[in-house]
Amino acid sequence: xxxxxxxxxxxxxxxxxxxxxxxxxxxxxxxxxxxxxxxxxxxxxxxxxxxxxxxxxxxxxxxxxxxxxxxxxxxxxxxxxxxxxxxxxxxxxxxxxxxxxxxxxxxxxxxxxxxxxxxxxxxxxxxxxxxxxxxxxxxxxxxxxxxxxxxxxxxxxxxxxxxxxxxxxxxxxxxxxxxxxxxxxxxxxxxxxxxxxxxxxxxxxxxxxxxxxxxxxxxxxxxxxxxxxxxxxxxxxxxxxxxxxxxxxxxxxxxxxxxxxxxxxxxxxxxxxxxxxxxxxxxxxxxxxxxxxxxxxxxxxxxxxxxxxxxxxxxxxxxxxxxxxxxxxxxxxxxxxxxxxxxxxxxxxxxxxxxxxxxxxxxxxxxxxxxxxxxxxxxxxxxxxxxxxxxxxxxxxxxxxxxxxxxxxxxxxxxxxxxxxxxxxxxxxxxxxxxxxxxxxxxxxxxxxxxxxxxxxxxxxxxxxxxxxxxxxxxxxxxxxxxxxxxxxxxxxxxxxxxxxxxxxxxxxxxxxxxxxxxxxxxxxxxxxxxxxxxxxxxxxxxxxxxxxxxxxxxxxxxxxxxxxxxxxxxxxxxxxxxxxxxxxxxxxxxxxxxxxxxxxxxxxxxxxxxxxxxxxxxxxxxxxxxxxxxxxxxxxxxxxxxxxxxxxxxxxxxxxxxxxxxxxxxxxxxxxxxxxxxxxxxxxxxxxxxxxxxxxxxxxxxxxxxxxxxxxxxxxxxxxxxxxxxxxxxxxxxxxxxxxxxxxxxxxxxxxxxxxxxxxxxxxxxxxxxxxxxxxxxxxxxxxxxxxxxxxxxxxxxxxxxxxxxxxxxxxxxxxxxxxxxxxxxxxxxxxxxxxxxxxxxxxxxxx
Ligand SMILES: *[C@@H]1O[C@H](CO)[C@@H](O)[C@H](O)[C@H]1NC(C)=O
Ligand SMILES: *[C@@H]1O[C@H](CO)[C@@H](O)[C@H](O)[C@H]1NC(C)=O
Ligand SMILES: *[C@@H]1O[C@H](CO)[C@@H](O)[C@H](O)[C@H]1NC(C)=O
Ligand SMILES: *[C@@H]1O[C@H](CO)[C@@H](O)[C@H](O)[C@H]1NC(C)=O
Ligand SMILES: *[C@@H]1O[C@H](CO)[C@@H](O)[C@H](O)[C@H]1NC(C)=O
Ligand SMILES: *[C@@H]1O[C@H](CO)[C@@H](O)[C@H](O)[C@H]1NC(C)=O
Ligand SMILES: *[C@@H]1O[C@H](CO)[C@@H](O)[C@H](O)[C@H]1NC(C)=O
Ligand SMILES: *[C@@H]1O[C@H](CO)[C@@H](O)[C@H](O)[C@H]1NC(C)=O
Numbered sequence: 001x002x003x004x005x006x007x008x009x010x011x012x013x014x015x016x017x018x019x020x021x022x023x024x025x026x027x028x029x030x031x032x033x034x035x036x037x038x039x040x041x042x043x044x045x046x047x048x049x050x051x052x053x054x055x056x057x058x059x060x061x062x063x064x065x066x067x068x069x070x071x072x073x074x075x076x077x078x079x080x081x082x083x084x085x086x087x088x089x090x091x092x093x094x095x096x097x098x099x100x101x102x103x104x105x106x107x108x109x110x111x112x113x114x115x116x117x118x119x120x121x122x123x124x125x126x127x128x129x130x131x132x133x134x135x136x137x138x139x140x141x142x143x144x145x146x147x148x149x150x151x152x153x154x155x156x157x158x159x160x161x162x163x164x165x166x167x168x169x170x171x172x173x174x175x176x177x178x179x180x181x182x183x184x185x186x187x188x189x190x191x192x193x194x195x196x197x198x199x200x201x202x203x204x205x206x207x208x209x210x211x212x213x214x215x216x217x218x219x220x221x222x223x224x225x226x227x228x229x230x231x232x233x234x235x236x237x238x239x240x241x242x243x244x245x246x247x248x249x250x251x252x253x254x255x256x257x258x259x260x261x262x263x264x265x266x267x268x269x270x271x272x273x274x275x276x277x278x279x280x281x282x283x284x285x286x287x288x289x290x291x292x293x294x295x296x297x298x299x300x301x302x303x304x305x306x307x308x309x310x311x312x313x314x315x316x317x318x319x320x321x322x323x324x325x326x327x328x329x330x331x332x333x334x335x336x337x338x339x340x341x342x343x344x345x346x347x348x349x350x351x352x353x354x355x356x357x358x359x360x361x362x363x364x365x366x367x368x369x370x371x372x373x374x375x376x377x378x379x380x381x382x383x384x385x386x387x388x389x390x391x392x393x394x395x396x397x398x399x400x401x402x403x404x405x406x407x408x409x410x411x412x413x414x415x416x417x418x419x420x421x422x423x424x425x426x427x428x429x430x431x432x433x434x435x436x437x438x439x440x441x442x443x444x445x446x447x448x449x450x451x452x453x454x455x456x457x458x459x460x461x462x463x464x465x466x467x468x469x470x471x472x473x474x475x476x477x478x479x480x481x482x483x484x485x486x487x488x489x490x491x492x493x494x495x496x497x498x499x500x501x502x503x504x505x506x507x508x509x510x511x512x513x514x515x516x517x518x519x520x521x522x523x524x525x526x527x528x529x530x531x532x533x534x535x536x537x538x539x540x541x542x543x544x545x546x547x548x549x550x551x552x553x554x555x556x557x558x559x560x561x562x563x564x565x566x567x568x569x570x571x572x573x574x575x576x577x578x579x580x581x582x583x584x585x586x587x588x589x590x591x592x593x594x595x596x597x598x599x600x601x602x603x604x605x606x607x608x609x610x611x612x613x614x615x616x617x618x619x620x621x622x623x624x625x626x627x628x629x630x631x632x633x634x635x636x637x638x639x640x641x642x643x644x645x646x647x648x649x650x651x652x653x654x655x656x657x658x659x660x661x662x663x664x665x666x667x668x669x670x671x672x673x674x675x676x677x678x679x680x681x682x683x684x685x686x687x688x689x690x691x692x693x694x695x696x697x698x699x700x701x702x703x704x705x706x707x708x709x710x711x712x713x714x715x716x717x718x719x720x721x722x723x724x725x726x727x728x729x730x731x732x733x734x735x736x737x738x739x740x741x742x743x744x745x746x747x748x749x750x751x752x753x754x755x756x757x758x759x760x761x762x763x764x765x766x767x768x769x770x771x772x773x774x775x776x777x778x779x780x781x782x783x784x785x786x787x788x789x790x791x792x793x794x795x796x797x798x799x800x801x802x803x804x805x806x807x808x809x810x811x812x813x814x815x816x817x818x819x820x821x822x823x824x825x826x827x828x829x830x831x832x833x834x835x836x837x838x839x840x841x842x843x844x845x846x847x848x849x
Contacts, residue, residue, distance in 0.1 A: 032130040040091040048134040059188045063087035079162040083114035084190040118153040136164045163269040170199040170251030183271040195275045201250040204368035217296040220364045224399035229364040231423025300418040307342020308413035325435040347432040351390035356436045362424040366414040375406040382407030518592035555606035579676035586640030588673040613659035627769035636670040642795040645712045657718040658699045698733030702816035713789035720784025729762030745815040782812035
């Protein structure tokens, strides 16, 4: 037994030794000497096993890269590529330190396809080694030089799309080295894409996001704690920020500390191929990269949105305002919500020492490439200095921490400012003295004006009522003044005064607040509609019946609301007043309302051509809609809907957009009707969830129909359906193509993917149509009906896509609800009122959950 045991024991030791030696060979190392090379099946791993360097393949066309990725994150996340613009055709190259001291990728035949290309220290190095550090920095250094941070070459000087902790974004002014990050071309292609994020060291330094050469976003200058345009940027969670400006360097960097309780987040800043700057952090528990922060975020982040002296406020509508003392330079473009021409002074500066400064709070500081910074100056000195130079248009503190320090002065036009509800910082704007002195006086004049106005209107109201009582009122309908009972006319007049005295802080918004909303009296409406006779009935829908009426020779449409509107009279009048203020050439005009005991009615202008569906789905009338008219109708609806969505003082989500709710005027121009009904029926939570789903099958977005979630994107979905219906002349609901179960959306999607998009067009359009317009409409339609709400465009991009030949259109993803139902499930009621209704087959599902 012993004899047998011995050799057994011996062989075990041998085996162990072999294994040990194998492991010591296989154990990854973090350095490569000048005599070694790194092959395709080898990697370097940093000492703490944080990062790994090696070859990897991307895409399906055999492209190989040398790169660095996180060692411990299984989902391969590459943070640097050596040869992003020179992929290797196969895996047969290796990495070497060349005789010239350069790092090189060499193929089998000894050809160099990429090299580190440094100019410094070439030939000086005697014993260079390559090392991958735990920071993710790949460094080439002298083997026996132990001084830290002295490198012959380092990958941190040549970033690709990722900024890692401790990596510098910005300039070494000694060597003119500019370190910036730039996007991959696509998620599969790391070659240099269109977007870059780069520091401009001129003036008061800041970072610009560019698409090719044009700036699309700027961070705002560094104020000591954060970038002025990123109020949400706060050190914490183990992340710290650093911005260095001196004669040798201008750079931004961030740091990250992890410890036992709070491990490092592996945070990194990237420029995504889509043109977004993002800070991503790794969530170990769910194994995903979390988008911690990103920019640009909203319309106001878009560069120079409001032009010179304009201030963008993302919570206002329109977003552009002029600063106090300024007025729109191009009022007509401004009223069309194009603020890019900006504003001009109402009163010219007097210069000398006469001008004054107004403090503007919570703003992103203006573009500051031409600003002058003096860190030694106090705010008071700054003011004096600015006042002394007529072209100085404003000043601010350079640093905000510890009560603030330093001084920045801006010269000439102030660009790209925005305001924040919270955060941002203060800015001192130069104005002519009269602009500020006048302030107190205007206020007094305004107050006196309002008081006098109320008094005059009150007495006028009383007189009118007094006169009317004596005359024992007749029943002719007068649109200019209220003819209700005494209290009604009084409180109506008072209400309109209260509304009109409200003024905006900035001066850009010149909307007509003091709109008169006529109250029609019941008896006159009864007379106008011949006591709601059946001959005058135009249609019936979920909200009530619609009648045609005739008043003093003019036609009106009267919507008699069904009685379950759930609102009190006052609430109703307030809502109607709000909605009457929405005026746009693509919305049906609300002329007034009528309230009687338990009756509520809305009075609209009458549309002689009735509704879109009465043309589109009619065998004879569809021929009247040629392509030009159809395209015009699509664009008109888009503009009307954009107006509803953007007027965010009381943003309106239509919730029941469909062909029968689009009315056509004498010129066949479209007008959206029934907007704001959700408000009138008291169900308008601004977002999220409603228990009661109002809408029409075939037009409802999946998230709305199934989860009761509605948003402007649900309207976009309905709009998309409408576009496809207008182009194809087919109803989404009730359309079944051949024998498969696709509805119109599914059919359009199929044609699109098969490259037969033009087959969709309605044959009644005839032969004359613009192919590019049809294709654009179809693509926009498909983009709008995408299944995921976040993929759908907003109406402002839709309008842009429709109006511009050159606007880039993304590729649509699959639509929501593309399977149809079998025809027998069609209800007969929907067929019967097809000819004309203002509101048809509106279904109401109570409590879908
Ligand atoms: C390199 O490519 C060859 C052929 O494409 C393949 O057989 C081999 O496994 C690859 N080696 C590595 C390390 O990927
Ligand atoms: C790498 O692969 C080559 C052939 O593909 C092989 O000869 C070599 O031994 C491998 N090296 C290691 C460390 O596995
Ligand atoms: C790799 O690509 C190079 C250049 O195209 C070619 O010369 C070489 O033969 C290829 N090697 C292999 C193993 O395919
Ligand atoms: C190596 O480079 C030379 C010169 O550029 C070229 O002529 C040759 O074809 C290359 N060899 C391979 C295998 O790519
Ligand atoms: C290499 O360096 C030279 C001069 O410094 C420069 O002109 C060239 O563009 C560089 N090439 C690459 C691939 O970076
Ligand atoms: C810039 O050059 C000066 C003088 O040569 C040197 O002392 C300094 O370290 C350099 N700074 C940087 C950031 O390279
Ligand atoms: C770990 O880091 C977090 C965040 O940086 C810090 O709040 C906490 O005090 C640290 N804990 C220890 C034990 O150092
Ligand atoms: C005002 O400031 C500008 C910009 O710094 C400068 O070019 C100009 O000379 C100054 N004018 C006066 C009168 O100081």
